[in-house]
Amino acid sequence: MSASPSALLLCERLDIAGGVERFACELANHLASQGWAVALGSLDTPREAVRYPLDPAVRVLCGPQRPAAAAARSRLGRLWAMARHQWRLGRVLAAQIRSTQADVVLLNGLTTAASVLPRLRRDQAARVVCCDHNHFFARSRFWQWLRARQYPRVAALVSLTQADAPRFARLHPVTRVIANASALQAAQAGVVEAPVVLAVGRHVAQKGFDRLLQAWAQVLPGRPQAELRLIGDGPLLAEHQALARQLGVADSVRFLPPTAAMAHAYRDSAVFVLPSRYEGMPLVLLEAQAMGLPAVAFDCPTGPADVIAPETGVLVPDGDIDGLARALGELLDDPARRQRLGAAAIERSQRLFSPQRHATAWTTLLQAVARRTPVPEVLA
Template identity: 35%
Template sequence: MKVRYLLLHAYGMGGTVRTVLGQAGALARLGHEVEVVSVVRRRDEPHFPFEPRLRVSTLVDQRDGIAADSTARKAWRRVRGKIVPLGEFAADYFTERVERSVIDYVAGVRGGVLVTTRPALSLIAARRGSRRVVRVAQEHMPLSAYREPVRAQILRHYARLDAIAVLTAASRDEYRTALPATPVVRIPNAVHTADTTAATQNNPVVIAAGRLVHQKGFDLLIPAFAQVSARHPEWKLRIYGTGPKHPQLTTLIRDHGLQTKTRLMGRTQNLDAKLAGASVFALSSRFEGLPMVMIEAMTHALPVVAFDCPTGPADVLTDGRDGLIITPGDVDAFAAALDRLMSDREERLRMGAAAARTAAGYAVEVVMPMWEDFFGELLSGEKITDSYWP
C-alpha cells in the first residue's frame, strides 16, 4: 500500500508534525510504501527524527530565506487570488510560489492514498487534486475551531474528497452533520507507550507543554497555579514550548510573584523524561483536536487537570478516575483541582495508574490496524466502515 502524507513543515515542531511523522513512521515499519512530502523546509535538521524507512521530500526549500516569497505574496493576494483563505492559521506560508507548488504536486500525484494534514492543503487537494489518487483530509482540529472563512471553504469544497478522518467523537459528529454525503471516520492518533517510565509522585512539579499561543491557555494556568502556590511552597510549575506569547507570559509570571516557582522552559528534545519527573499534568487549552501531549503524559502515569475544552479532553478522560475535568475558563476551579492533587500523593498515584491504563488504548499496536483497514477499504472501493473507534 502506498501512502503519501502532505505536511506543511515536516522539519518543524508542534503536535501535528509529531503525530503525522509518528503515524507515517509506524506505517513504514509495517512494510508499507510511505512518503512524507514537506511543503516547505526552513531547517537543516528535523526537530523530530525521521523513521529511516520513510521517504521524505520537499516542495519549496526556504532555508536561504523567504524574502522573495514574502514580496510575491502581496501580488498573489491582490491580483491573482488564492485557494488558501486568509483565516487559515498558516495562511502566511502560502505565497504564490508555495501555493503553486502544492497545486502542481497534488494535480500530478497518481495512485495510492494522499493524506492532507491541515485545511490549506486539503482545500488545494479538493479543488486541484488528481482523481487518480485517494484523497483524505486528516483533520487535527474540530470544525468549530476554524475561523469563518475557513469553515465556509471546507463546507463548500470538502465534499470532493474521498474521506475525512478526525480524532474525536465531537469532530466526527460535526463533520457528518456538515457534510452528510462524505465519509467521515474517527481514528485517533497513536501514542508511543513502550518503555515509558512511570512518575514516582515524589517530585513536586506541575508540568504543561505546548506552543506559547492563546489557544493553549497558559495565561489561565499561571494565575491558577498562583492561587495555590502559597499553600504548596515546594511545588513548581514548568511549561515547555516556544511561541509568540513568551513575553506576555513572562510578565504574567512576574506580576504574580512566581519567578522562583514558575519557568518557561523552552523546547526540549526529551519531553518523556520531563514528564516522568513530574507529578501532575495541566492542560489549560481553550480548544484542542486530540491533545496528544496529554495522552503522552498519561503514559507516564500522570494524573491530569484539564479544561473541558472543545474537543479532546472529555473524549479521553473520565472525571475523577484518571483526571479532573474543569469548566472551560474557570481559573478558580482549575486552581482547586490542582490543590486537590498537589495535596494528596495517594490520589495522584491512583489517578496516575488509571491514566496509564487509559493511554494504553491509544498505543500504536491498537491504532495503526485501524488506519490500515481504513486505507485498504478506500483503495479497494469498499464501503467505509461506519466507525473504527468506539
C-alpha cells in the same frame, strides 16, 4: 496498483515540534515498516529540518526554499501575505500529489486541505483522506465555508473525537473516528513526591498558558515548594515570561525548551495540566495519562473530555481559572489520590489509546482508499 500500496502524507510544515507534525512522521514510519512506499510532503521543510525522526525509507518532498518575508504591519498587508502563502501552499502540495501519483493521499489540517483540494481533478480528489487535527469550529467561517465546499469531493474524512464526528459526517458519509495515541507507555504509576506540575505545548494563544499562569498565582501561596514546568517554544514565550514576573510567580516557573526526552519529563512530574482554549485530540495529554500522570484540563473543545475520565483526572469548566487552581492544589496536596488516578490512567490508555490500535485503524482506512474498496465501519 502494486501489491504494496503507496501513500503521500502532506502537512503545511514539518520543522516545528507540534502534534500534527509528530503524527505525520510517526504514521509515515509505521507505513514504511509495513512495506508501503511512503512520501512525506510539506511546503518548504527539507529532510534535515524535519523535527521528528524518520525511517530512511520515507521520502521527503518540499517546495523551493524562500527567505522569510518581513512581517506585514497593516491588516491589509497581513491578509495579502496570508493569501499569498495559502496560494503557494496549494500550488506546491498539489504538484507533489501529481508527481508522486500515490494510491492514497492524506491531507493534514483544514488550511492545508482547503488550499490543495481546489487544484485537484475529481479523480485526484477521490484518493484523498482529510483530517483537520482540530475541533470542528476552530477556524473562521471562511475556512468552514471552504471545507463545506471541498470535503464532499474526497474519499473519506477522519475525526479525532466522537464529539466532532457527527459534524464531519454531515459533510461526507465516509467519516470515521480515529483517536490519537501515545507512543509512550508506563508499566505502572509512580508517585513523585516533589510538587511539580507539567504543561507542554507551543507558546501560542491556543494553548492557554496565560490562563495557567493566572491559576498558578493562586496555587503557589501555602505551597512554596511547588514548581510549574512549561516545555515548549513559540512566539508568545517572552510575553508569558513577562506575565510570570508580573504575577510574582517567576521564581516557581521554569520555561524549558522542547525536548526529545519527554518520558523523563513526565516521570519527574506529579501532575499534568492542559489549559488550552481549544484542541483536536491533544497528544501531550494522551502521553501524560499513558505515563501515569493524573491530569487536570479545561473542558475545552475538543479532546480533553475524550481522554480524561473521572477516575483518571479532573475536567474543569472551560475558562474557570479559580477551578483550575483549586483542582491543581488539591492534587498536589494528596499523593494517595495522585497514585490512584495515575494507575487508572495507565489502564485506560492501554485499553483505548494504544499505538497498536491507532496504527491498525489508520492502516485499514488508508488501505481501503488505496485499493478503492469500501472503508470498514470499524477500523480497529
